[in-house]
Amino acid sequence: MGNLFSQTYLDDPSTLTDKVYDYIIVGGGTAGCVLANRLSADPSVSVLVIEAGGSHEQETFSKIPVAFAKLFKTHADWDYDTSPQPDLDDRELFWPRGKLLGGCSSLNAMMYHRCSPTDFDEWESMGAKGWSYNDLLPYFRKAENFTPNLRSSHVNPEDRGSGGLWQTSHSYIAPITEKFIEAAKEIGIPYNPDINTRKGSLGVTKFMSFIDNKGQRSSAATSYLSKDVLARKNLTVLIGTTTTRVLFSSNQAVGVEVAKTTSSPRYKLLCKREVILSAGAINTPQVLLLSGLGPKKELEKMDVPVVKDLPLVGKNLRDHLLTGAITLRAKPGRTLDFLADPIKSLPAIIQWFIFGTGPATTNVGEAAVFVRSNDATLPFTSQSVDCSTTNDKLIDTTSGPDSPDIEIIAAPMAFLSHGLRSPPPQTNCFTMAPLLLRPLSVGSVTLASSSPFDKAKINPNYLSHPNDAKILIRGVRLVLRIARAASMQPELSLPPVPQVPTPDEMDLFYPGDADPDIISDTEILKWIKRNAETIYHPMGTAKMSSDEKTGVVDVDLKVWGVTGLRVVDASVFPTAVSGHTCAPVIAVAEKAAHMILETVDQGRS
Incomplete structure (x- = not known):
């Protein structure tokens, strides 16, 4: 494998047992x-990174923007349920969840x-x-290197970061998605040219990617782990290796235990300064729990020795939650569904390979609407339909008056079952997908066993709070209104619907075909319950707090x-x-x- 600090990734932890790292x-x-x-930029600091998955470098589907879902349920995915x-x-x-360098990015x-x-x-x-916005803003800007193009003509470059390692821009947007933006404006949603400023997210926008x-x-891997960074003599990257637990001497973390498989030897890797858990909202609480940090009764039940009783590990x-993809009938030639066909997509893939342009550079979710569910100016309801559910008083869960609780993502293609299911041949689909941004439903991550190779138990507790369903129903109703705005009519083939089709038909185009003045809240909720999915944003399972009774880490992100x-x-x-969540994670x-x-600097002085 080369010497200890070679440019290659290491995959044998046994070669590292005689080394003591700083971090x-x-x-x-x-x-x-x-x-x-950032840590290894200081040559006096030695850093070891341990990744359970492999390298990102050979993952072609990670490089081609439109192909990201091709990695789902592969070796590059933790594939949780x-x-x-x-x-x-x-x-x-x-x-x-990403199981490779760069993780979910x-x-x-x-x-x-x-x-x-x-x-x-x-x-x-x-x-x-x-951790206020003013505190984090310098780090958002530090990370970003924004490249303007014709699609970002309304963006003020002074609001963007420049010179950072992470590349951002406005990528491909299909003409039908442009019409979505116009339709949203027609029903009263203002255009927001840049949702990444102090003005916030409200409005309809082209997504920056x-x-x-x-x-x-x-990704974080292509941006932050370039060849010159990997060549640093003080940085070691160990891949294909599972961290089984954090090692403690009394209450001091002194390293980690790792293994390749459940039956392979376990090795102890040591550090002088800190162990830093960056394993994500599922694996981080799992490692904490396996290390004896968590609710005492839960740990004792799993025969895990208790190091510190921390009741909120894995909680919060x-x-x-996405309602499910609302698929609308589009006219032929308007969408990018041809990219799912190995033959028809070939010209677009060749264009991407040679020039780095064209429809293969779409990030699928090309545009979005961000609104507040209590905005009385928007057509969430209808006078001619029973909206008793949505007329119930809503709890305002937003973080402020300029903050949304509903997002509607627009995609110029079908995105069914996370892209794992294809629509019927010759089908042209435009997708709108409402999601709940500020859930009141709270779940948990717990151990299934004391083995680090058994997946943790994930219970998001979706829709356990009734307010969440009310907000999602409003999101569906707004989609149906956008679909019927004048700007969308040349693009879509919405049939005249004298009555709502029954959800039990499992029609691909339900509830997109439904008449918004006929469909009831009960019918919408029934569809949501059968079709809702994650949009891949778990968070909060090692909550930052001002004391150990209300969280897991302090404001310096140190475990209580x-x-x-x-x-x-x-x-x-x-x-x-x-x-x-990606940009906030990188800023954090x-x-x-x-x-x-x-x-480190203070220690030198």
Whole structure:
């Protein structure tokens, strides 16, 4: 494998047992790549990154933006399932999570979104001092290198970061998606040219993406683990290796135990300063629990020796729930469904391969609407239909008056069952997908056993709070109104519907075909329960807080009650951000790296 600090990735932990590092980072995902880069920039600091998956470099489907779903249920995916969800017809929901360098930034769709400024101000008001929007803004900007193009003509470059390692831009947008934007404006939703400013997300917008000027995904791995970074003598990246637990001497974290498989030898890898868990909102709490940090009764039940009774490890799980893809009949030639055909897509793939342009550079979710469910100016309801559910008083769950609780993603193609199911041949589909940004339903991650090779139990507890269903129903109603705006009519083939079709027909185009003045809330909710899915944003399972009774880590992201152990990933989010999580995770990791290096500097002085 070469010497200890070679440019290649190591995959044999036995060669590292005689080395003591300054920092061990568990997880080479979105946050882990940022930390690896920034910490090892100090040549006096030695860093080991441990990733359970493999390298991103040979994953072609990760590089081609439109092909991201091709990685689902492969070796690059943890391929999780939730426990049966009582309020979603007892379904077990598929949860893809990146199992490769770059983590979910190498796996999921490429929406660059800073979310709402008040989301982070709310964090501070909840006790996370130093994590307001003003505190995080320098790190959003530090990470980003925005490249303007013709699709970003209305964006003010001064609002964007430049010179960062993470490439952002506006990528391909289909003409039918442009019509979606016009339709949203017709029904009263203002255009927002840049949802990543102090003004916030409200409005309809073209998504900014993290697709570079070569038309390839700019993941945390491609951005932060470049060849020159990997060549640093003080950085080691160990792949294909599972962290089984954190090692403690008394209450001081001194390293980790790792193994290749359930039956292979276990090795102890040591550090002098800190272990940093960046394994994501599922694996981070699992490692904490396996290490004896968590609710005492749960640990004792699994015969895990208790290091510290921390009741909220694995609790406070939040996720953004999608109603399911609302598929609308589009006229021939209007959509990108041809990209799902190996033959028909070939010209687009060749164009991508040679020029880095064209429809293969779409991030699928090309545009979006962000609104508040209590906005009385928008057509959420109808006078001619029973809207008793949505007319019930809604709880305002937003972080502020300029923050949304509904997002509607627009895609110029079918996206059925996470892209794993294809529509019938010759079908042309335009997708609108409402999702819940500020859920009141809270779930948990718990151990299934004491084996680190058994998947953790995931219970998001979807729709357990009735307010969540009310908001999602409003999202569906707004979709039906956008679909019937004048701008969409030349693009869609909506049939005249004298009465609503029965959901039991499982029609591909239900409820898109439904008349918004006839369909009832009961029928919409029945469809949601049968079709709702995750949009891949779990967070909050190692919550940041001002004391150990209300969270897992302090405002320095250090785990309460022990020393030498931090968490840096979406687990630390105190509550749900109102948008896509990748950019906030990278900003959190940039800030965390700065805080850690400050302590190194203080130690020298």
